[in-house]
Every structure is written in structure tokens, then in C-alpha cells.
Amino acid sequence: MTRNLKEMIRERKLSMKAKLTLSLSAIAITLLVSSFISIMEYSRMSSYVSDLIADNVRSINSAQKLSELSAQYNHDLLAVIGDDISGTLPDFRQEEFMSQCDSLKQSLIDVKMQPLTDSVVYAYSAFMLTSLELKDVLSSDFIDTRSWYFERLQPQFRRLNSYIDVLTAAVYDDLRKNSATFERGFYRSIIPGAVAVGVGLLLVLMLLFFILAYYVNPIYRMLEGLNDYRAYDRKYNYTFEGDDELAELNEGILQLAVENKQLRKRVADLKAKLKAVENDKGN
Secondary structure, three states: HHHHHHHHHHHHHOOOOHHHHHHHHHHHHHHHHHHHHHHHHHHHHHHHHHHHHHHHHHHHHHHHHHHHHHHHHHHHHHHHHHOOOOOOOOOOOOOHHHHHHHHHHOOOOOOHHHHHHHHHHHHHHHHHHHOHHHHHHOOOOOHHHHHHHHHHHHHHHHHHHHHHHHHHHHHHHEEEEEEEHHHHHHHHHHHHHHHHHHHOOOOOOOHHHHHHHHHHHHHHHHHHHHHHHHHOOOOOOOOOOOOOOOHHHHHHHHHHHHHHHHHHHHHHHHHHHHHHHHHHOOO
């Protein structure tokens, strides 16, 4: 693979600037793409789960409102029962109760919870039908109102409350599941970012190896060859594979070293000839 990469680079004949730009661009593109994927995944999961949680919160509020309305009506009935003089039934906000039931059905996305809402509506209907008996009970001389309440109405009220509690518990359980889904989605959304960081580090290490192998080490070898040439008059013969500006620079140094050595040899030969001529004249 390394040989293929070298051959590809050699065939392309890229300059040093192009090679470095290409390497850094590959790292930047990898990080940008992975970051974009992470952001999109997190945004999608966040939007989806946030809607579910919002529906759960609305369902909980509606269930609590149903419980408050039924408890208030039951309290008003007890007040009427405790007052032997008054025979008027208290008003029940039926439209608001049914509106909360409809809102509850709409906010419950899980079809498994729909029967729980239906059970609340059925229990409410039974509770209301039983409460309508109170008018006849109050006008009757043979029925004890308190006995009627504890034997007839209170069981219906408890059943209604129990269904509301079961529905509320189911909504809370669904809320916990959605929160856990959001947490899992968050960790899943950062996986591309973590992978990008790993890939980015790998690319940086590859780029570092590339720079050391193809630029830094040749420069040190060139400098070492120049120092040996200048200090010890050793032949500059360092060569390496490459076709970019650094290779051209090394080729230029090699030619200059050869030409300089030839020039020094010519100068030395010329000095020797001049000295020989002077010696001949002296003799």
C-alpha cells in the first residue's frame, strides 16, 4: 500500500505545496463531514425525542387535571350529602373533563395506552351516572344518603381514580423510556464525532510520517552532506526519490558541488602550471 501511494504521488508529480495542501484538506474534510453527520444525527434524535417527551408532559398534565376535576366534584357531592337541607346537585365541568380526555388521547402516541384512556372515560361515565342518583336519594325518606355514598358512589369514584392513576403511571413509564432513548441517541450521535477524531489523529500521524520521511529527513541529509563537503571535502552524493521542489533543490546542490569541485581542480591545475612556468624561468 505504501509503495502504491508512493507511485501514485510520483506519477502525479505534485509539488510540496500541493502535497501538504492535499493532506491537510483531507483531514479538514474528514472532520467537517463527521461533525456535520454528528450534528444532524443529534438534531434529528433531539427533535424526535423532545416531541415524545412534550407529549408525555401534556399527557401527565391532562391526567392530573382529570384527577383534580373528579376529586373536586366528589368533594362537592360530599358537601351536598352533608347538608340535609340542600337538594341541588353541584355542577360538574363536563366539557372541560371531556376536553382533557380528548387531549390525552391525542398526546398518547403509543396505541397500547389508548385502552387506558378509554377505561378512564368509561369509569367517568359510570361515576357520573351513579352521581345522578343523588337527587332521588336526597328526596327519598327510605334511603340513607351516607350509606348510598359509601356503598354506591365512592366505589365508582375510587375506580375512576385508580384508572387515572394507572394511566398516569403508564405515561410516567413512557416518559422514562423516552428519556432513556434520548440518552442513547445522544451517545449514538457523538459516535461519528469520536470516529472523526480517531481518523483525524490517524491522518495527522500519517501526515507527520509523510513530512518526516519525505521532507525533514532529506533536508537533514542534505545539510549533513553539505557540511561534510565543506569541512572535509567529501563528495556530495546524497540522492533520494522524489520529483518535487526538494528533489530539484538537491539536484541543484549536487550540480553546484560537482561544478565547484571541478572549478577548484582547474584553479589548482592553473596554479601548478603557473608555478612550473615560474620555476622554468628561474632556471
